[in-house]
Amino acid sequence: xxSSPRLHSQNWxxxxxxxxxxxxxxxxxxxxxxxxxxxGERILDLGCGxxxxxxxxxxxxxxxxxxxxxxxxxAAARRRGLDASIMDARALTFESEFDAVFSNAVLHWIKxxxxxxxxxxxxxxxxxxxxxxxxxxxxxxxAITVALVATLERRGIRxxxxxxxxxFPTVDDYEIRLRxxxxxxxxxxxxxxxxxxxxxxxxxxETFANPFCAALPQSERSGFLDEVTAILKPVLCDAEGRWxxxxxxxxxxxxxxxxxxxxxxxxxxxPTRRDHHHITRGWFKLR
Numbered sequence: 001x002x003s004s005p006r007l008h009s010q011n012w013x014x015x016x017x018x019x020x021x022x023x024x025x026x027x028x029x030x031x032x033x034x035x036x037x038x039x040g041e042r043i044l045d046l047g048c049g050x051x052x053x054x055x056x057x058x059x060x061x062x063x064x065x066x067x068x069x070x071x072x073x074x075a076a077a078r079r080r081g082l083d084a085s086i087m088d089a090r091a092l093t094f095e096s097e098f099d100a101v102f103s104n105a106v107l108h109w110i111k112x113x114x115x116x117x118x119x120x121x122x123x124x125x126x127x128x129x130x131x132x133x134x135x136x137x138x139x140x141x142x143a144i145t146v147a148l149v150a151t152l153e154r155r156g157i158r159x160x161x162x163x164x165x166x167x168f169p170t171v172d173d174y175e176i177r178l179r180x181x182x183x184x185x186x187x188x189x190x191x192x193x194x195x196x197x198x199x200x201x202x203x204x205x206e207t208f209a210n211p212f213c214a215a216l217p218q219s220e221r222s223g224f225l226d227e228v229t230a231i232l233k234p235v236l237c238d239a240e241g242r243w244x245x246x247x248x249x250x251x252x253x254x255x256x257x258x259x260x261x262x263x264x265x266x267x268x269x270x271p272t273r274r275d276h277h278h279i280t281r282g283w284f285k286l287r
Contacts, residue, residue, distance in 0.1 A: 010109060010165060011210050014050050014076035020203035023195060025052035028104035028134065034253055035132040037062045041099040044124055046092075046117065046133070047106025048084055051077030057102065058082070065098075092120030101131045108136035108250075111167040118181040125257045131183065137190045137250030138170045144204075144245065147231045148212045151224060157215045165211035174250060187253040197243040201229045201236060204245060 017024075032053055037043060039061025045054045048066035050073050057064045067087040068074050077084035087093070089106065090113050101121040110117055121131050145164060152160035169177070171188045178185045197204050205225045213221040237243050 010208070012049075012070035012073050013207075014070075014072045016207055017073070018050060018076075020197075020199045020207040022052075023198060024105050025049065027193070027195065028053050029056075031104050031132060031134040031251065032056060032102065034251075035100060035102050035130075037100065037102075042097065044094065044098045044101045044121070046089055046101055046103040046121060047109075048077055048082070049073050049105075051080045051082045051084060053102075053104060054082050054084070055080055065094075067092075089120065090116035092117070092124055094120070094124035096124070096126050098124050099126060099129050101125060101129070101133075103131075103133035103135070105135060107133060108140070108166045108168055111165060114167050114169070115177055115180065118177050118183070122181040122183055122257060127257055129257045131252065131256075134249050134251045136166060136168045137248045138168050138173075140166070140168045140246075140248040142246055142248075143232060143235055144201075144228075147228045148209060151228050151231065152212060152215055155216060155220065155224065160215070163212050163215050168248070169250060171250070174252065178252065182257065184256050184258050185252065186256070187251075189251050189253070191249045191251055193247045193249050195245045195247040197245055200241075200243045201232055201245075202226075204243070205229065 035043075035057075037057050037060045041062045043057055043062045043064050045057065045064055045066040048054045048068050049070075051066060054064055054066045054077060064083065066077055066082050066084040067089070068077070068084065069086060069088050071086055074084050074086050089110055101124060103117075103121075107114065107117055125131065145166075149160045149164065152163060157163070171190055175185050175188050178188070202225060205228060209225065209228075213224060216224055236245065
């Protein structure tokens, strides 16, 4: 069997997400704490999902605008009474509107253009604004990914690795992207975080692995997920039947939008006392 390797978008189901992946917003609390939201601040929640963390930002007194590209997730967020809109993170329309941009467990899904949401976040921030985000980092769910790809290959899918939907960057990779967008990174870290799965590996795969399933006919998908689960059981399931996913997180701690910028070697950006206006270098432009 062959199938055309191409990027497939993740299909989100808010009810399934709440059942199988409620740990995601729960484990995002430390990232929200690092944001240190202040009462009266205007904050963009970039990839709000069903709005669990958005609610917490509002409870702290912030004015929050929430966006996500999933209509089902936005509907769930709106049922919480949130200001939530469908918007592609690669095409943010905001301009110097926010004191902070917050993002949890979203940006690793934007494999085909990882620079776009970073550039959009920079543009959305007011001068001096900050960005705090966490996403999957290099080697995140490595064992799970190998099992998914190997099982596709056994089922006749050529170039099975091309069906991987995630972008899991190294620290160096993401620092370069932040600087290229105009940010001054304070800290970018990789954090190993083995993560218990409340509904086991099968529930996790049903929630997050549908881009791999898209490589196969509908009739084969359930058996495919069963096979992947069986492969992973010896390494990710303990003697009591408790599953743990091999997560690694990349955390960007308060990269800021500086008051003044200048170019140095290789086009990187750093703060300076001198103000340069209307500098253009290739596709990169400051106003």
